[in-house]
Amino acid sequence: MPSSRRAFLGAAATLMVAGCSSDVLGLRRSVRVAVSWSGQELHAFHDVLDGLGKLDYPVEVVPLGDDISTAFGARSGRRPDLVMLPQPGLVPRERSERNDLQAIPDELANPGRARLWEDLLVYDGKTYGVPFKTAHKSAVWYRPSVFRDVGVEPPRLWSDWLTLNKTLSDAGVRPLSLAAGDGWVLTDFLENVLLGIAPAVYAGLATATDPRPSRRPEFAAALRLLGSMWSAPGTLAGGVKRSLVQQFPDAIVEVFGHRRAAMVLASDFAEPVVRSFAADPDDIGVFTFPALAPGAAAPVVVGGDVMVLPKPTSDDAVDLVRRLSDPTAVDPWIRQGGFLVDGRVSGYSPELTRLAEQLTAPNGLLQFDLSDQLGPVGGINGLWRVLTDFLIRIGDRGSAVVPEAVDAAVNELRGVES
Incomplete structure (x- = not known):
């Protein structure tokens, strides 16, 4: 993309x-x-x-x-x-x-x-x-030393990831660096969640001649889950304001250069940036997006x-x-x-x-990037903008704001689709 x-x-x-x-x-x-x-x-x-x-x-x-x-x-x-x-x-x-x-x-x-x-x-x-x-768009790069210091391990489930973020935040560590200045990073997050909870819906949208994600209740459900992470106070390094202007390489530098966050969702092509800015070449780890529920397969976008x-x-x-x-x-x-x-x-x-x-691997969920297959709906004036506005409405503001923000995002996307 x-x-x-x-x-x-x-x-x-x-x-x-x-x-x-x-x-x-x-x-x-x-x-x-x-x-x-x-x-x-x-x-x-x-x-x-x-x-x-x-x-x-x-x-x-x-x-x-x-x-x-x-x-x-x-x-x-x-x-x-x-x-x-x-x-x-x-x-x-x-x-x-x-x-x-x-x-x-x-x-x-x-x-x-x-x-x-x-x-x-x-x-x-x-x-x-x-x-x-x-x-590989389901990769999360992190600093193992931070995890060791706080006594946590890479998450196996989405709920584990939320708990991990809270543990890090309580210890004074910002868990996540988010490159919201690049809208495709936001769609990568959403795609992993949607694929994890509704693989058939994901695959159907990818092959539809007239895809309309806003009409699928699973799309709103994925937004709610995503909102549970982005809305949690203390999660985003630099808060929403920095995240909105932060582009892909900057988010990686936040974790491995400035060391102001513990992890970043970043594809495999991030590796040269990670290694160029890591203060300790041995303090580099990667885990992949966890399963959304016990017994479910982990998404791989x-x-x-x-x-x-x-x-x-x-x-x-x-x-x-x-x-x-x-x-x-x-x-x-x-x-x-x-x-x-x-x-x-x-x-x-x-x-x-x-x-x-x-x-x-023969097991697990494996699908291509959905936004690239949605046409204009998945692009900069579609899903990118919708998720950016969604982040602005919920970032660092707590879970109470999520339901209303989900409704607003669905309505905004519906306008793009029409």
Whole structure:
């Protein structure tokens, strides 16, 4: 999903070039690759390209950040030949509504792909995307030393998490750093809760042609549960005001750099930021979102970046997809941290190994990011804004305000859906 997390560890470069530009030298036409990454992620992708060896064509990497969707609407200049799309849920819509994508050649359309990728990337029997990067969106990074000092352990149930927060708060420790400045962090929280209490409803909304979450009582129930955490006084580091302006990397620094909070909900791609700012490299832990009730499976929400080919494509662009699909191609990025590959469980740090193993486990609940599949309802002017307003109404104000705030959020979302 587009977000300012793409800007961590430095400002975005406006253009990086692997090889020489054919537009300048008049040689073989370059393959232009549009990406949403910046900073460390962009540098890591450049290393991946360097590791491919000598290519018969130049490659230009064009960082578009939050504006990655503009790669499909270019009307002046050259369109990108390959897009690293961070919203897999857009693939069928781009294909069916705008006919913008070229089908992936059969030899690259992996028939053994996990069902979730298959559901997202196949349309009318043809494949329109190749997975490149998987994001584990149910990960919570924390400082084990704080837990030890207070005498608590990572939660196994949602109720345990609420108790843990209260214990930390009573001990003078702010439990949670929240990057509410990035609305997708708020949707990640809600998606985990909704998936945990109503997996069938979650899956139904993800595949509905006209999804209307506000009409589902389970959506309101998920808001109430979420409200029980966010409304608890003393939970949010810096309170609501700081949370609202705090973006993804800042929330991580709050925990591991400034050490003003104990934990942060942050995907696997947070790892380089965690390690860069951790005062103690041995004081890094990760647990995953707990089950919402005894005997229930724990939710696992995933996202990812997929390679898609805008029309018209070229043989060179297809060749680059083929090379990047090689299982060893991403080794340079894996060594730098913050990168997971679907189905691969080796070569990571201990923390990411745990997350990778959970993605391949046969038990538990596993679904793709819901907001990316809801269209505008799940975006910045939809669910993002609704959850931001919800946080403003309840943050640090106690549980008594939650019921009224839930009703307001449901009504606000209903207005977006209409």
